[in-house]
Every structure is written in structure tokens, then in C-alpha cells.
Amino acid sequence: MSFLTAQAAFYYLASVSVASALLAVTRKNPIHSMLWVLALFLHVAGIFLLLRAEFLAAVQVIVYAGAILVFYLFVLMLLDLPAETAGPRFGRHWPLAAAAGLGFAALGGLAHIETPDAAPAPEDLGSLADVGTKLFGPFALPFEIASLVLLAAIVGAVVLAKRRAVES
Amino acid sequence: MNGPNVKDLALLLPELILVCTALALILAARRIQKTPWAAALTVLAAVAAALASAWLLSGGSKTGFGGMITVDAYSQFFKVLIASALALVTLLSVTADRPSRPDPRTHRPKDPQTHRPKPRPAEYHALLLLASTGMMFAASAVDLLILYLGLELATLCSYILVGITVEKPTSNEAAIKYFLLGSFASALLLYGIALAYGATGATDYAAIASAFSSRGPGSHRILLAAIGLLAAGLAFKIAAFPFHAWAPDAYQGASTPVAAFLATASKAAGLAALGRVCLVAFAAEARVLSSVLAGLAGLSIIVGSIMALSQTDMKRLLAYSSIAHAGYALLGFVSGTPEGAEATMTYVFLYVFMTLGAFGVVIALGQRGESLNGYQGLAAQRPGTAALMLLFLLSLTGIPPTAGFTAKFVVILSIVRAGHLALAVLAVVCSVVWAFVYLRVAVLMYMKEPQEPAPSYFSVAVYTALAVAALVTIIGGIFPGSLATWVVSP
Numbered sequence: 001m002s003f004l005t006a007q008a009a010f011y012y013l014a015s016v017s018v019a020s021a022l023l024a025v026t027r028k029n030p031i032h033s034m035l036w037v038l039a040l041f042l043h044v045a046g047i048f049l050l051l052r053a054e055f056l057a058a059v060q061v062i063v064y065a066g067a068i069l070v071f072y073l074f075v076l077m078l079l080d081l082p083a084e085t086a087g088p089r090f091g092r093h094w095p096l097a098a099a100a101g102l103g104f105a106a107l108g109g110l111a112h113i114e115t116p117d118a119a120p121a122p123e124d125l126g127s128l129a130d131v132g133t134k135l136f137g138p139f140a141l142p143f144e145i146a147s148l149v150l151l152a153a154i155v156g157a158v159v160l161a162k163r164r165a166v167e168s
Numbered sequence: 169m170n171g172p173n174v175k176d177l178a179l180l181l182p183e184l185i186l187v188c189t190a191l192a193l194i195l196a197a198r199r200i201q202k203t204p205w206a207a208a209l210t211v212l213a214a215v216a217a218a219l220a221s222a223w224l225l226s227g228g229s230k231t232g233f234g235g236m237i238t239v240d241a242y243s244q245f246f247k248v249l250i251a252s253a254l255a256l257v258t259l260l261s262v263t264a265d266r267p268s269r270p271d272p273r274t275h276r277p278k279d280p281q282t283h284r285p286k287p288r289p290a291e292y293h294a295l296l297l298l299a300s301t302g303m304m305f306a307a308s309a310v311d312l313l314i315l316y317l318g319l320e321l322a323t324l325c326s327y328i329l330v331g332i333t334v335e336k337p338t339s340n341e342a343a344i345k346y347f348l349l350g351s352f353a354s355a356l357l358l359y360g361i362a363l364a365y366g367a368t369g370a371t372d373y374a375a376i377a378s379a380f381s382s383r384g385p386g387s388h389r390i391l392l393a394a395i396g397l398l399a400a401g402l403a404f405k406i407a408a409f410p411f412h413a414w415a416p417d418a419y420q421g422a423s424t425p426v427a428a429f430l431a432t433a434s435k436a437a438g439l440a441a442l443g444r445v446c447l448v449a450f451a452a453e454a455r456v457l458s459s460v461l462a463g464l465a466g467l468s469i470i471v472g473s474i475m476a477l478s479q480t481d482m483k484r485l486l487a488y489s490s491i492a493h494a495g496y497a498l499l500g501f502v503s504g505t506p507e508g509a510e511a512t513m514t515y516v517f518l519y520v521f522m523t524l525g526a527f528g529v530v531i532a533l534g535q536r537g538e539s540l541n542g543y544q545g546l547a548a549q550r551p552g553t554a555a556l557m558l559l560f561l562l563s564l565t566g567i568p569p570t571a572g573f574t575a576k577f578v579v580i581l582s583i584v585r586a587g588h589l590a591l592a593v594l595a596v597v598c599s600v601v602w603a604f605v606y607l608r609v610a611v612l613m614y615m616k617e618p619q620e621p622a623p624s625y626f627s628v629a630v631y632t633a634l635a636v637a638a639l640v641t642i643i644g645g646i647f648p649g650s651l652a653t654w655v656v657s658p
Contacts, residue, residue: 141233145305145317148187149324152298155194156328159291 010050017043028085030076034069041065054128176232179239181224182217182247183301183308186254189213190297197290203262206293207629210258213297217304218251235372236311241656242513246307246440249517253433254300256524258293259633260531261425292332296429299325303437310448312361312371312398315441319357319405322437323350326430330422342421349414350404357401363394364449373449380452395450399460402445405438408498409467412491416475419487424538427483428527431490432520439497439516443509444658446501454504458586462502466591468495473601480540482530485605486523489564492602493519496595499579503586509657511582517651518563518571518644525560525637529553532630533623543609545618553623554613556634561606563641566599571644578648 017040024036041064048057135143177184193206200206221244229240237243302321309315327350331343365371367390368379380388404411419427446457472492479485497519500512529537532553536542547554563572576599584592643650 138234139313141236142313142317145302145314145321148298148301149317149321151194152295152321152325152328155291155294155298156324159288159295159328160331162288 006050010047013043013046013050017047026089028089030079030081030084031073034072034076037072038065038069041069052127055131058128173232179224179230179232179237181220182251183304185213185217185220186297186301186304190294190301193290193294193297197288197294200290203289206289207258207262210293210297211255214251214255214258214300217300218248218255221247221251221304231310235374236314237305237308238310239308240658241654242444242509242658243308243440245513245517245654245656246436247304249436249520250300250303250307250433253429253436253520253524254296256521256528256633256636257425257429257433258296259629260428260524260528261292261296261423262627262629288332292329295325295329295332299329299429300433303433303440306437307440309441310373310444312364312373312376312449315445316354316357316361319437319441320354322434323354323405326350326426326434329426329429330418332426333421333423336421336423338421339423340421342417346414346418349411353401353404353411356397356404360394360397360399360401363390363397367391367394373444376449377451380450391450392453392456395453395456396460398445398450399442399457399464402438402442403464406435406442406494406497407487407491408464408494409471409491412468412471412494415491416484416487419483419490420481424483424527424531427486428524428531431486431527432523435490435494435497436516436520439494439512442498443501443512446504447506447509447658451504458502458504461498462588462591465495465498465502466594468492468498469595469598473598473605476605477601479605482538482540482542482609485540485609486526486530489602489605490523492598493523493564496576496579499583499591499595502588502591503582505582505586506657508582508586510655511578513655513657514651515575515579517655518575518640521637521640521644522560522563522570522572525556525634525641526564528630528634528637529557529560532626532634536620536623540609540612542620543612544616544620546613549618549622556638557613558610559638559641561610563645565603565606567603569645571641574644574648 020036020039020043024033024040027033027036041060045057045060045065048054048060189209189212193200193209224239225241225244229238231238299322302318302323302325305318306315306322307318309318327343327347330346331339333339361371364376367388368376370376370379376391380391400411403409404414407415415430418430422430446454446461450457469492472488472490472495476485476488476492479488497512497515500508500510500515502508531537533542533546543557546557559570563570566572566576576595580592580595583595
């Protein structure tokens with residue numbers, strides 16, 4: 001990809017990300033907000049792809065656009081949507097939140113300082129092939145322990161949910 | 169970094185035994201409705217894991233999985249300790265399963281079905297096994313990644329174990345508090361690991377240590393921040409000040425065996441991890457570490473002692489006791505020498521057994537054992553149980569010839585040798601405060617008239633566990649050198 005196409009792609013992805021993020025917080029209907037968030041996630045995944053972080057892009061799509069968004073939608077279904085849509089979109093504290101957001105953006109602009117003590121990054125860090133071979137090669141043991149952590153979490157969720165059923 | 173070798177799996181034998189038993193329990197969960205079966209299986213697995221740990225050591229120390237875990241005297245010592253704590257806690261859980269009297273203020277079950285306590289023995293024991301597996305990984309870890317995952321496995325199971333009790337409304341609240349604070353501490357730990365990786369490009373202890381030695385001490389600012397964050401994350405796991413706030417609530421809300429498990433095995437694993445991080449990975453920054461640890465230790469001892477004075481709930485009292493004891497155990501690491509680490513290992517070993525003993529008596533007394541007033545006149549009703557409690561309390565205070573004296577003696581000796589005289593004086597003064605706290609219970613047991621009917625007799629399992637704990641407490645006090653061949657610093 002030539003430099004110019006890459007730049008054009010970046011500005012497209014970045015501007016659509018910002019626009020969909022703005023739309024997500026300003027829409028009255030929470031379902032519409034969710035759909036804009038989906039657009040945001042997909043475009044951010046595109047930015048990761050431009051940076052050659054394929055693994056992060058895949059995780060962004062699978063975990064955020066897939067799992068977390070569905071999770072949000074489930075929560076939304078428990079709400080009273082018409083009442084939610086009728087009320088004002090922002091609480092009284094929105095200027096405070098906006099100021100905090102702008103402050104954070106300014107901080108991002110300032111954060112170009114070089115960290116003096118950091119070790120140099122490895123060559124092909126973050127490529128899909130690299131992550132795959134590492135996960136089943138040198139990092140097989142941590143990978144397996146992580147699976148035990150997930151197993152414990154699943155068993156725990158079942159146990160706690162069953163406990164509620166016994167109580168009620 | 170070399171890839172893993174299938175032969176390396178043999179190094180994980182104790183962990184594999186525990187994981188396979190846990191998986192078997194989960195698979196057969198519907199068939200296991202009686203606690204004794206699950207408990208027997210768990211105790212067998214724990215004993216097998218302890219034997220396997222000791223047997224592995226006979227082949228000398230080895231590292232495996234590309235230098236991520238190690239099998240050495242230090243790790244195997246803690247694995248045997250964790251397995252023993254698991255076995256004793258499992259034995260103690262057998263009684264806790266019996267229906268206790270409902271608390272009339274908060275809970276009034278209409279249907280006997282709704283009041284079935286702890287209906288899922290298989291899952292309960294599987295979670296205990298998985299938690300112990302995580303702790304063993306943490307003890308064996310020579311890589312920050314394994315350390316984090318091991319501790320995370322252990323704490324995740326602990327959150328669930330705290331919230332598993334059906335008959336207590338406080339259990340829920342305790343589990344959520346513990347979960348929120350625990351997640352925060354895990355984030356600190358992870359941030360520390362990320363900074364260490366960012367500064368050195370490695371997560372294994374040896375590489376971090378060599379990155380330190382290539383520069384002068386104190387010059388590596390990112391690594392100093394990493395040390396602080398790692399120390400904070402690990403201090404939470406052992407419930408040291410200022411990360412102790414979760415402990416009293418979690419112990420009070422959890423069922424008593426789970427509280428005993430958190431106070432012993434969990435603390436041993438946290439100290440094992442902290443010891444290796446301090447002595448191997450960050451050994452070059454001994455001066456910074458020593459002042460951080462001295463602060464944590466001193467404040468834990470002071471805060472634990474002062475807060476314990478006003479407690480009326482036995483489990484909260486034991487929680488503050490565990491906070492202060494975490495401080496005493498940390499004293500050994502303050503000196504940063506192998507002798508200091510060995511003192512801490514001795515301390516933790518003896519502490520685990522005497523604390524399990526004290527929790528065991530609380531369990532044996534059932535509902536009555538949870539408040540201090542329940543101990544009034546116990547000596548007249550149950551002289552044997554009262555004598556056992558007295559033994560454990562004397563040991564926790566540190567009065568010779570019990571194991572507690574040996575334990576306190578070695579750690580205080582190690583900081584005197586390291587030149588921290590003020591800390592040593594503080595440790596001794598707070599022991600006096602603790603004598604007052606613990607002996608208050610003894611006075612209630614021996615000098616008051618009984619207020620409540622005598623507690624019923626309990627299962628053989630609980631008495632077995634109490635006998636083991638009492639035996640170690642006495643032997644550790646009379647033969648203080650008996651542990652010396654086993655404690656070897658990393």
C-alpha cells in the first residue's frame with residue numbers, strides 16, 4: 001500500500017471513528033447508539049490493521065464488536081426503552097464530563113515524550129503469525145493456566161446463579 | 169526462549185494431580201451430593217500433591233517451560249504447605265456443612281428446602297482444588313506472567329468461595345467487596361508487570377535481574393514504579409496494610425473454612441511469590457525494597473493490633489490477627505538476605521498450622537464460636553476444646569514453648585541482625601497488645617460462667633484436623649530446629 005493510500009485510509013477511518021463516537025453519545029434511542037458504537041469498533045479495528053497489528057484488530061472485532069456489544073444489547077433489553085427515549089439525553093453534569101474528555105484528549109496530544117528507560121520493541125511484535133506461534137510455543141503453559149482461570153469463572157458463575165435459584 | 173518440552177509436564181505433577189481431581193469433581197458434580205465423598209477425594213488429592221512435591225525435589229532443582237517455572241526447595245516447601253492447608257481446610261469443611269441454627273434477626277426460612285446449606289459439595293471442593301493449583305503455580309513461578317495467572321486463578325476461586333454460602337446474607341456483600349478490591353489489586357499487579365516488561369523486554373526474573381545489574385541501583389525509574397506496583401498488588405494478596413480492608417469483611421461473610429483457607433493458604437502463596445520477586449527479580453534494588461517492606465510490615469502490625477482490641481466477632485478478630493501476622497512474616501523479607509527469607513518461611517509454616525487450629529475450634533463450636541461471648545465458660549463444658557483453643561491462642565501470641573514463639577523469635581532475630589532495631593521493638597510491643605487480645609478469649613473460656621448450652625460433638629474429620637494442627641504447634645515449639653533442613657531460600 002502506498003503512503004498516500006495509507007494516509008487516505010487512515011483519515012477516513014479516523015474521521016468516521018470520531019463521527020460515529022459523537023453520534024453514539026448523542027442519539028436518543030439507545031439501540032441506535034449501540035449501532036453507532038458497532039461502527040466505531042469496526043473502524044478502530046481498521047486503524048489497528050493499518051498499524052499491522054492484525055491480532056489486536058481481530059480481538060477488537062471478535063471481543064468488542066462481538067461479545068461486548070451483544071452483552072450491552074442484552075442489558076438494553078432489560079430497560080424500558082420508550083421511557084428511556086423520552087427523557088433528556090444528557091444528565092446535568094454533561095459539561096463536567098465534556099471537560100474531562102477534552103482534558104484527556106489534550107493529555108494525549110502532550111504525551112509524545114520519549115520514555116527514556118524503555119526497552120526496544122521486538123521486530124514483528126503483534127503480527128497474527130507471531131502471536132499464534134508464541135501462544136502454542138513458549139507461552140503454552142500460561143495459555144493453559146488462562147484456560148483454568150476461565151473454567152473457574154464458568155463454574156463460579158454456575159454455582160452463584162444456582163445459589164440464587166435456591167434462595168428465591 | 170526454548171519451547172516447552174513434554175517432559176516438563178512431569179515438573180507440574182502436584183498441580184496436575186489437583187487439576188485432574190478438580191475436573192473429575194466438576195464432571196461428576198451431579199452424582200456427588202454428599203460432602204464426605206468430595207472431601208475424601210480432595211484430601212487424597214492434597215496428600216498426593218504434597219507427596220509428589222516432596223518426591224520431585226529428590227531429583228534436584230530444575231526449571232521448565234522455557235524458564236517459566238522452577239522446582240526447587242523453596243517452591244516445594246510452599247507447595248507442601250499449601251497442600252497441607254488444603255487438606256486441613258477440607259477436613260474442617262465437613263462439619264460446616266451441617267445445618268447451623270438460622271440467625272433469627274436476619275433470616276427466617278419458610279421452606280426447609282431454601283435453607284439447605286452449601287448444596288453443591290462437588291463444586292465447592294473443585295474450587296478449593298483450583299485455588300490451590302493457582303497458589304502452587306505462584307509459588308513455582310520464575311516468570312511474572314505465570315505469577316499473575318497463578319494468583320489470578322487463586323483469587324478468582326476465592327471470590328466465589330466467599331460468596332458461596334447460602335444461609336448468610338452478608339456473604340454476598342463480602343464477596344462483592346472482595347471482588348471489587350481484588351480486581352483493583354490485580355490491575356495494580358498487572359500494571360507493575362507491564363512496566364517491568366516495558367523497561368526490560370522480559371518477564372522472567374533472571375532477565376529482569378540482569379537488566380538491573382547492567383545499570384546502577386535506583387537509576388531505572390520505570391522499574392522502580394514497577395516494584396512499587398508489584399509490591400502493592402502482592403500486599404493485597406497477603407492482606408498487609410494498606411491493602412487489608414477486604415480481609416475482615418471477607419472472613420466474616422465467608423463460611424469459616426473458607427475464611428481459614430484465605431487466612432492460611434492464600435497468605436502463604438502471596439508470601440512465596442513476594443519472596444521470590446524480592447530476592448531474585450528485584451534483588452539489585454534491595455535498599456528500596458527493604459524500606460517499602462519495612463513500612464508495610466510495621467504498619468500492618470500496628471494497624472492489626474489496634475483494630476483487634478475492639479472486636480467482638482471471633483472471625484473479625486482472627487482477620488485482624490492475620491493482618492498483623494502478615495506484617496510479622498514480612499519482617500523476614502525486610503533484611504533481603506537468604507537467612508531472612510528462611511525466617512519468613514519458618515514463620516509462615518508455623519502460622520498456617522496455628523491459625524488453622526484456631527479457625528478449627530471456631531468451626532467446632534458452630535454458630536456459638538463466631539462471637540467472643542460464645543466462649544464464656546467453655547472450659548467447664550468442653551475442657552478439651554477449651555484447652556486446644558488456649559494452645560492455639562498462646563501460640564498466636566508467641567508464648568514459649570509453642571510454635572508461635574519459635575516463629576516470632578526467628579523473624580525478630582533476622583531484623584535485629586539486619587539492623588532494624590526500631591522495627592524489632594515495635595514487633596515485641598505489639599506482641600504484648602496481642603497477648604491482651606488473645607488472653608481476653610482465654611479469660612472468657614476459663615473464668616466466666618457458661619451462658620449457652622454446650623455445643624454438640626462434631627465429626628471425626630474436624631478433630632483429625634485439630635489434632636494435626638495441635639501436633640505441629642507443639643512440635644514446632646519444643647523442637648524449633650525441626651524445620652531447619654526444609655527451609656531453603658530461593
